[in-house]
Amino acid sequence: MDELKPLLAELEHRPPPTLARQRLRLDEAVARAGRAGRGPARWFGGRRLAVGGALAGLAAAAGFAVPALVGTDTPAYALTKNPDGSINLQIHEFRDPDQVERDLAKLGVRADITYLPLGKRCGNSRGRLAPEDDVKIPLEMLNSKDPKVREEVWKRLDSRASARAVRAKNGITIYPEHIKPGRTVVLEVMENSAEPDGDRPRVLWQFGSRLVVGPVAPCQVVDDPTAHEIGDATPPPGS
Amino acid sequence: MLAGETLPAVDDADIIAESLEHPERFSALFDRHAGTIYRYVSLRLGPEIAEDLVGDTFLIAFRRRGSYDADFRDARPWLLGIATRLITRHRRREVGRYRALERRAADAQVEGPEETITRNLAAASSRAALLRALSRLSRGDRDVLLLVAWSDMTYEQAAHALGIPVGTVKSRLNRARRKVREALGGINPLQEDSDG
Numbered sequence: 345m346d347e348l349k350p351l352l353a354e355l356e357h358r359p360p361p362t363l364a365r366q367r368l369r370l371d372e373a374v375a376r377a378g379r380a381g382r383g384p385a386r387w388f389g390g391r392r393l394a395v396g397g398a399l400a401g402l403a404a405a406a407g408f409a410v411p412a413l414v415g416t417d418t419p420a421y422a423l424t425k426n427p428d429g430s431i432n433l434q435i436h437e438f439r440d441p442d443q444v445e446r447d448l449a450k451l452g453v454r455a456d457i458t459y460l461p462l463g464k465r466c467g468n469s470r471g472r473l474a475p476e477d478d479v480k481i482p483l484e485m486l487n488s489k490d491p492k493v494r495e496e497v498w499k500r501l502d503s504r505a506s507a508r509a510v511r512a513k514n515g516i517t518i519y520p521e522h523i524k525p526g527r528t529v530v531l532e533v534m535e536n537s538a539e540p541d542g543d544r545p546r547v548l549w550q551f552g553s554r555l556v557v558g559p560v561a562p563c564q565v566v567d568d569p570t571a572h573e574i575g576d577a578t579p580p581p582g583s
Numbered sequence: 584m585l586a587g588e589t590l591p592a593v594d595d596a597d598i599i600a601e602s603l604e605h606p607e608r609f610s611a612l613f614d615r616h617a618g619t620i621y622r623y624v625s626l627r628l629g630p631e632i633a634e635d636l637v638g639d640t641f642l643i644a645f646r647r648r649g650s651y652d653a654d655f656r657d658a659r660p661w662l663l664g665i666a667t668r669l670i671t672r673h674r675r676r677e678v679g680r681y682r683a684l685e686r687r688a689a690d691a692q693v694e695g696p697e698e699t700i701t702r703n704l705a706a707a708s709s710r711a712a713l714l715r716a717l718s719r720l721s722r723g724d725r726d727v728l729l730l731v732a733w734s735d736m737t738y739e740q741a742a743h744a745l746g747i748p749v750g751t752v753k754s755r756l757n758r759a760r761r762k763v764r765e766a767l768g769g770i771n772p773l774q775e776d777s778d779g
Contacts, residue, residue: 348732348763351713355684357625357633359618366638367613373642377606489614498607 364486371486372552375501376512423447426517434515435533448529453520455529456556458563467566470530471556476505510553527555532563595658599651609648613641616659620666623733627670629680640666655743660736664744667726678718685714709767716766720759727752728759 420437421444431451433444441457448455458466479500485493501507509522510529523529533551595612602609620640625633643665644658651661670677688711717725730741731752738756742749 347767348713351710352626352729352733354710355626356622357630359621360630360634363617363621363634363637366617366634366641367610369638370613370641370645371607371610373645374606374609377645489611494607494610 361483364483367486368481371497371501375498376552422515423451425451429520431518431520432514432516433518438533448518451520453518453523453529454527455518455531456560457531457533460532460534460563460565463568464565465534465568466532466563468561468564470554470563471528471560472558474505474524474527474555474557476524477555479504504554506553506555509555510551512551516551523555526557528557528560530554530556530560534568594656596651596653596656599648599658600653602645602648606645609645612644612658612662616662617641619659619734620662623663623729624666624670626733627677627680627729628673629676632673632676636666636669639669643669659734660730660740660744663730663734663736664746667730667745671722671726674722681714681718685711685718688714712766713763716763720762723747723751724755724759724762727755728763731756 420435420439422432422434422436423444424432424434426432431448431453433448435444438459438461441459444457445455456470460466481497481500485497488494488497505522505524506529509519510531511517511519516531518529531551531553595615598608598611602612617637621633621637624636624640628636640662644662647665651658655661688707720728726745727741730736730744731738736744738749738752741756742752745752
């Protein structure tokens with residue numbers, strides 16, 4: 345097959361510098377996983393850890409009746425104001441995001457919430473990012489392998505106002521003191537297809553948040569191929 | 584363990600294992616292999632959507648890292664297998680790309696000394712023949728041929744990258760090789776018959 349190599353090599357393209365954007369995409373997913381997995385206040389309920397919530401969420405998404413195990417009058421979500429001023433949101437079912445928005449508005453937080461089923465994501469930018477939420481990370485920093493630089497990249501990602509304002513803590517916890525006037529919290533909550541990691545619980549949902557100034561565009565739902573099962577691509581033992 | 588110059592190089596399986604406890608370590612895998620995955624995807628689908636597919640490949644890999652077999656020290660076959668599955672969703676685009684490039688190769692104008700012209704024409708017709716052969720291969724045959732011929736995977740690696748038996752890899756590869764050789768041999772008189 346060696347005679348094919350040069351011919352095939354003519355068909356390939358060089359990786360462009362903009363490939364770093366994909367690194368940022370991965371970094372954001374990694375950051376979400378890291379935040380969800382840290383500490384005792386894990387938000388993402390595992391199959392074994394939060395069976396009730398999991399069944400309720402999956403049943404709602406699939407459109408069948410909620411099993412009696414969970415109870416038919418389970419509220420879709422619970423919103424609590426904490427003594428420190430933060431607001432805790434626990435989502436039990438993917439329905440009625442408008443009501444969550446109205447209840448959050450009563451607590452002084454303007455939010456735009458989208459629930460997305462497995463395999464979908466918002467393909468548009470939704471609005472103008474607030475300056476305090478816009479983080480500048482040069483490409484060379486993103487590409488750096490230096491642990492100190494990597495640490496700095498993390499610091500900058502975590503320094504975004506939305507990272508401080510919306511945290512994966514006991515569900516989702518919103519800290520209004522980090523939200524400037526005129527900002528809308530844009531929250532996209534996605535059903536997740538992640539496989540169980542050994543003994544670690546399966547991540548059922550994940551979310552992305554950002555702070556937007558001015559009008560928020562409706563979510564343009566697009567396919568997210570990364571969410572689907574792709575069969576077993578696991579390498580063989582002993583090869 | 585901290586990676587240092589005096590310590591043995593950390594391999595892919597180590598990175599993946601560490602990333603179970605420290606997800607941020609997984610990004611090192613991107614730094615190592617994103618370029619390779621990009622070149623592979625761009626070969627098959629062109630540069631327009633290759634970037635997104637590279638991102639998708641690593642997101643899927645990240646989510647599936649818990650089921651990675653640590654005996655497999657090099658993660659490239661795993662990553663290329665994931666990328667291949669994503670590529671198969673764009674079969675029309677892939678075949679269209681080969682056909683368009685084939686037309687371009689067939690129309691290539693060459694200038695210069697006679698010897699150069701002959702050589703360039705031969706190269707252009709080889710390219711056109713390969714592209715035609717690629718566009719006509721079945722999806723499964725093409726996956727195996729490209730993984731093995733382009734990335735130097737072993738049969739076993741290709742089998743597990745694609746989730747098929749080794750015997751299937753061998754039979755698909757033989758069939759694909761035969762077709763490509765016929766195409767190349769039939770159109771390029773300068774090409775000597777290889778012994779393979």
